[in-house]
Amino acid sequence: QVQLKETGPGLVQPTQTLSITCTVSGFSLTSYYMQWVRQTPGKGLEWMGFIRSGGSTEYNSEFKSRLSISRDTSKNQVFLKMNSLKTEDTGVYYCARGNYGHWGQGVMVTVSS
Amino acid sequence: DVVLTQTPPTLSATIGQSVSISCRSSQSLLHSNGNTYLNWLLQRPGQPPQLLIYLVSRLESGVPNRFSGSGSGTDFTLKISGVEAEDLGVYYCVQSTHAPYTFGAGTKLELK
Numbered sequence A: 001q002v003q004l005k006e007t008g009p010g011l012v013q014p015t016q017t018l019s020i021t022c023t024v025s026g027f028s029l030t031s032y033y034m035q036w037v038r039q040t041p042g043k044g045l046e047w048m049g050f051i052r053s054g055g056s057t058e059y060n061s062e063f064k065s066r067l068s069i070s071r072d073t074s075k076n077q078v079f080l081k082m083n084s085l086k087t088e089d090t091g092v093y094y095c096a097r098g099n100y101g102h103w104g105q106g107v108m109v110t111v112s113s
Numbered sequence B: 001d002v003v004l005t006q007t008p009p010t011l012s013a014t015i016g017q018s019v020s021i022s023c024r025s026s027q028s029l030l031h032s033n034g035n036t037y038l039n040w041l042l043q044r045p046g047q048p049p050q051l052l053i054y055l056v057s058r059l060e061s062g063v064p065n066r067f068s069g070s071g072s073g074t075d076f077t078l079k080i081s082g083v084e085a086e087d088l089g090v091y092y093c094v095q096s097t098h099a100p101y102t103f104g105a106g107t108k109l110e111l112k
Helices: none
Strands: A003-007 A018-025 A034-040 A044-051 A057-059 A067-072 A077-082 A091-097 A107-111 B004-007 B010-013 B018-025 B038-043 B050-054 B067-072 B075-081 B089-095 B107-111
Touching: A003 A091, A018 A034, A018 A091, A018 A107, A034 A067, A034 A077, A044 A067, A044 B089, A057 A067, A077 A091, B004 B089, B010 B018, B018 B038, B018 B089, B038 B067, B050 B067, B075 B089
Parallel strands: B010 B107
Antiparallel strands: A003 A018, A018 A077, A034 A044, A034 A091, A044 A057, A067 A077, A091 A107, B004 B018, B018 B075, B038 B050, B038 B089, B067 B075, B089 B107
């Protein structure tokens, strides 16, 4: 069955870089686009960007200057990297398949010194 | 950016009651390809969101048919025909017609 699981650091210091991995099973990354969505106390659910089945990416301009989405199809993994973190980036980060049909459980990220 | 305004912010219902949630968009969600990319999600406490409705009115596989979606252009509605206890949580509309894709602020469905 389709499964998605995010793994990440939990706690990140301000100005540092966040790296989260979404590991998927039950389908191929070359057949579906993968989205990143976050949920913060301040802004609720926010679309961050996606990587298409062919590997090209689209980003929310809100994050574009500091966000990168990539993947390793051989490992069934999608990656999110965001630099210059601020306390307002604290929240739960989700990966989702396609048109939100499947979600990971999310990873809580706290930005604090 | 497209702003999605959901009303009401909170909805109190009894089991078996039928309820509706509105989602209004700041601009038309009709894509140039003829599709309208408006979905409805439910987030139960402590869980990720789950897809209920896509393309305005299409029921996601496995979702009970007491859920239905309607609307066009800028006005959309989710209806639950006979609320059940498992339906409690926060409902979100989300649009994928115009980048950046955006979510409504949510409607919390509670038991009266």
